[in-house]
Amino acid sequence: MRALPLPPGRLADQVRFLLEADRLKSVLRRTLISDGSRHENSAEHSWHVVLFALLLSEHARESVDVSRVIAMLVLHDLVEIDAGDTYVYDEAGLATKATRERAAADRLFGLLPPDQRKVLRGLWEEFDARESEDSRFANAVDRLAAVLLNYLGRGEVWRTHRVSAPQVRARNSAVGEAAPALGEVVRVVVDDSVARGWLAEDRACP
Amino acid sequence: MRALPLPPGRLADQVRFLLEADRLKSVLRRTLISDGSRHENSAEHSWHVVLFALLLSEHARESVDVSRVIAMLVLHDLVEIDAGDTYVYDEAGLATKATRERAAADRLFGLLPPDQRKVLRGLWEEFDARESEDSRFANAVDRLAAVLLNYLGRGEVWRTHRVSAPQVRARNSAVGEAAPALGEVVRVVVDDSVARGWLAEDRACP
Numbered sequence: 209m210r211a212l213p214l215p216p217g218r219l220a221d222q223v224r225f226l227l228e229a230d231r232l233k234s235v236l237r238r239t240l241i242s243d244g245s246r247h248e249n250s251a252e253h254s255w256h257v258v259l260f261a262l263l264l265s266e267h268a269r270e271s272v273d274v275s276r277v278i279a280m281l282v283l284h285d286l287v288e289i290d291a292g293d294t295y296v297y298d299e300a301g302l303a304t305k306a307t308r309e310r311a312a313a314d315r316l317f318g319l320l321p322p323d324q325r326k327v328l329r330g331l332w333e334e335f336d337a338r339e340s341e342d343s344r345f346a347n348a349v350d351r352l353a354a355v356l357l358n359y360l361g362r363g364e365v366w367r368t369h370r371v372s373a374p375q376v377r378a379r380n381s382a383v384g385e386a387a388p389a390l391g392e393v394v395r396v397v398v399d400d401s402v403a404r405g406w407l408a409e410d411r412a413c414p
Numbered sequence: 415m416r417a418l419p420l421p422p423g424r425l426a427d428q429v430r431f432l433l434e435a436d437r438l439k440s441v442l443r444r445t446l447i448s449d450g451s452r453h454e455n456s457a458e459h460s461w462h463v464v465l466f467a468l469l470l471s472e473h474a475r476e477s478v479d480v481s482r483v484i485a486m487l488v489l490h491d492l493v494e495i496d497a498g499d500t501y502v503y504d505e506a507g508l509a510t511k512a513t514r515e516r517a518a519a520d521r522l523f524g525l526l527p528p529d530q531r532k533v534l535r536g537l538w539e540e541f542d543a544r545e546s547e548d549s550r551f552a553n554a555v556d557r558l559a560a561v562l563l564n565y566l567g568r569g570e571v572w573r574t575h576r577v578s579a580p581q582v583r584a585r586n587s588a589v590g591e592a593a594p595a596l597g598e599v600v601r602v603v604v605d606d607s608v609a610r611g612w613l614a615e616d617r618a619c620p
Contacts, residue, residue: 212565212599212602212603213602213606214599214602219473219595222469222470223562223599225469226469226470226562229465230447230448230462230566231448232458232461233447233458233462234447234451241436241439241440242433242437242439243437243440245440248439249458251461251462252439252457252458252461254461255438255457255458255461256435256436258461258464258484258488259488260432262534263431263432263526263530264428264432267425278464278481278484278488282461282464282465283465320469328468353432356418356429357436359418393418393420393425393429396419396420397419400419
C-alpha cells in the first residue's frame with residue numbers, strides 16, 4: 209500500500225487501516241451475485257447484510273441494538289483479507305479457520321489507534337462467539353443472505369460443492385433460533401430447492 | 415427477479431427489496447479499487463464508506479449521530495440501480511441526475527412496507543440535500559473515499575476524465591466544511607498529486 213503524505217498520528221493510522229480494508233473487495237466468496245454473472249466479494253456482501261440488518265431487525269426473537277449489529281456486520285469479514293474466505297461446508301478449512309483469523313485480526317486491527325482497536329476487535333470477537341443476542345441476529349442475517357442468493361442461483365453453488373439439504377438446514381438452524389420468521393424463510397426456500405431438484409436430500413447417495 | 419415462495423406480506427416485501435438491492439453490485443463507478451485491477455462497484459463502495467464513518471466520526475466539525483450517518487451511507491447509492499452512477503465531473507449527466515434518481519427512488523423504496531419506505535426514503539433525501547450535519551458528514555466521507563482511491567491509483571482516473579486540481583478542490587471543499595481534519599487530508603493528497611504530475615492545475619491548457 210502506497211504511503212500517504214500525512215503527518216504520523218491518529219488520523220494517518222485510521223486512513224491507513226481504511227485503505228488496507230479496501231482489499232476486502234478482492235476476497236471472493238462461493239456465492240454468486242443475483243444475476244449469476246460472477247462470484248460475490250466479501251466487501252459487497254458486507255454491505256448487503258448491513259442492509260438486511262437495517263430492514264429486518266424487527267424479526268429478531270429478542271430486541272437487538274441495530275447499531276451494534278450493523279457495526280459487527282461491517283467488520284465481520286475483514287479478517288478474510290489475510291485469512292481468505294473459508295467455505296462454511298469445508299471441514300478441513302474450518303479446522304484451521306480460528307487460528308488464521310486470529311492472526312489476521314492481530315495484524316489488521318493492530319493498525320488502528322489503541323482505543324478503536326479495542327472496540328472494533330471486541331465487536332468482531334463478539335460476532336464470532338455468537339453468544340450475545342446482537343451477534344446471534346447478525347449471524348442470522350449473514351446466513352440468510354447466502355441461502356437466498358443460492359436459491360436465486362437455482363442451487364448451482366450447492367451442487368458444485370455437493371452440499372446437501374440436511375447440511376444447509378443444520379448450518380442455518382441458527383437463523384430460526386435468532387429470528388423465527390427468518391428461519392421460516394430458510395425452511396421454505398430449502399424445501400422449495402429440494403422440490404425443484406436444486407438441492408439433494410442426501411449427497412452420499414445420488 | 416425470481417419470485418420467492420413466501421406468503422405475501424410485510425416480510426416477503428422486505429426480502430424482495432433486499433434481493434432487488436443486490437443489483438447495486440453490478441453498478442460500476444469511475445474509481446478503481448486500490449490494487450487498480452478493476453472498477454469499483456457501488457455496493458462495495460457503500461460498505462467502504464460505512465467503515466469510514468464508523469472510524470472517522472470523531473473528526474466531524476459538529477457532533478453527529480453515527481447510526482444515522484451509517485444508515486444514509488448504506489442507502490445513498492441504491493437509486494443507481496435504475497439511474498446508473500453519474501460521474502461527479504459529468505455536467506451533462508448531472509443535469510438529469512435529480513430526475514432520474516427521483517424516479518428510481520419511487521420504484522425502489524416503493525417496494526418496501528409503507529413505514530420503512532418513509533424512513534429509508536427520508537434518509538436518502540436527507541443525504542442528498544446535504545443540509546443536516548449528519549448528511550454533511552456522510553457526504554464528506556463519501557467524497558474522501560473517492561479522492562483517496564484516485565490517489566492510490568496515481569491519478570489515472572482523473573487523467574482519463576481530464577479532471578483538474580481546481581475541479582477536485584471545488585468538489586471536495588465540502589469535506590473540510592464538514593470535517594476540517596479530513597479536509598486537510600484532501601488538501602495534502604491533491605497537492606501531492608499535482609506535485610507528482612498525476613493531476614493538472616489546468617486541463618484547459620495542457
